[in-house]
Amino acid sequence: MCQSLIYNNLSIRYYFPVMTTIKSLSIVVPVYNEEDNLPILFAEIERAMSRTDKDWHVIFVDDGSKDRSLEVMRQLAEKHDTVRYVVFAQNCGQSAAFKAGFDAATGDVVVTMDADLQNDPADIPAMLQEYERGFDMVIGWRAKRQDSIVKKIVSKIGNGIRNRLSNETVKDTGCSLKVMRTSMAQLLPMFTGMHRFLPTLMKMQGAKVAEVRVNHRPRQHGVSKYGVWDRTKATFFDLLAIRWMQKRTFRYTIREQK
Template identity: 35%
Template sequence: MEKSDNSQTGPQISVVVPFYNEEANVEELYRRLKKVLDKLKRTYELIFIDDGSTDKTPEILQKIYEKDELVKIIRLRKNFGQTAALQAGFDFAQGEIIISMDGDLQHDPEDIPLFLAKMNEGYDVVSGWRKKRVDNLFLRRIPSLVANRIMKWLSGVEIHDFGTTFKAYKKEVIKKVHLYGELHRFIPALTSRTGVKITEIPIKNVVRQRGKSKYGLSRVRRVFFDLITVKFIISFIDRPLQFFGLIGVIFGSIGFAIAATLTIGFYFFGWSIRENLGNLILSVFLMMMGLQLVMTGLLAEILSRVYFATHKVKIYSVEKILSREKPPAEFWN
């Protein structure tokens, strides 16, 4: 059994890997991670999350845990999705630097030292950049290119590849991020609102050799709505009234201008209300819509305050934890 030299203050590095039906890749990825991390001469932990796998992934992870005390296993009750699995791993991780990556061997553990070297330059988040992608052109590369350019424009974060899971974070940065939906791919954008230093490094993009890909065109629709969500979170999550209120004022002002024009025309130029009934209805509709949007903004403002005071609801449910150490207190909060 591997002996841990982690100090009481916790490991220096945590590697978080979610798995879903990856029985063909688990052992190989584990061996390659051990080979790379053992060379670093730094304390570390491996956190493997079984996201409700229905193949032999749980059994393989169990065997790995039994022979290596640096491995911690989190088994979720069902398949909650990659975002929830990563959130569980981030909540559990204790390393000063937390690295996330996929479990399908498309991320090369040999790139981990490159992330650490960049973190040593003072960055808070280092994102991988699949500069030379080998994915399917129409199913993966083109949708990804469009989404990345939109996200770069919306967030102002100067990186090329938001979508890859292969990233490194300072503990104090990622612990403050609360994920839901499928927002894991946009963590750099979510953290940018707090002023953290973000950069990227080129990484290898390896063709999947074993197992079945979990991605397809069905993800495009979800990514589109996630882009809107991320933009709202970055710019308006703590001041939603400015978003809804601005739109409401615009609609209300247009409606008021139409109504004012009709009023002046009626009293001073003899316009017929009957002939302008459509415009009158439009003006009333726009003013009511504007009022409703302002009220929505006020309600969202209140909900935003409640969110920041009470956002402790987990987006995952743990069935079992395999760890020789007590989980961090915040994992249960």
């Protein structure tokens, strides 16, 4: 069955999910000062994707790095035709980096992940298999997080509040490892903090979403780009915006048209 959705002044037509086969994928990786992690990450992605029969490429999005990250990206792109990159003129934030990656994506689906090696590329094949069962989005659930006690507690509380106010049941909306239908990801609204609400924003387009357990690893190189409390404050105001959008979104079904 086909339905039409009016969202953010856009008319979107979508179909209820059915079993599908992924032919190609774009792996979007925002980067900010991760020079030591990029070669390791790409090698891990290559190993993971060798277990699949999909065409793939990585899109590194340099969010105004001040270290050698861009130089490393260029070197990887020279050696591997599966590496592409987008470079911002200045730091714009993770949401902007994801959006730029979505817009540059040419694969049937986009896979998102962090560049800090805490997400494990080895989880990607299983997530792709789940997606092919008929979902529009598959999100990772870090059942055993490798973070500090404070970050775990704050994240758990924040996730609970976020779910309560947005009528969600997502176990781990903060996990960057996700698989999404490209055509839907490219229609997501642009605003700072968007990346924290991707499952909700996709559902507002009619997406069918699944969650799977994924590995989570401690950071080996570099430092975290987020403070616990400043992120909590920003998320609260973003959540109010999401709640407003949910209330203002409507759907209609077309029975006949000439």
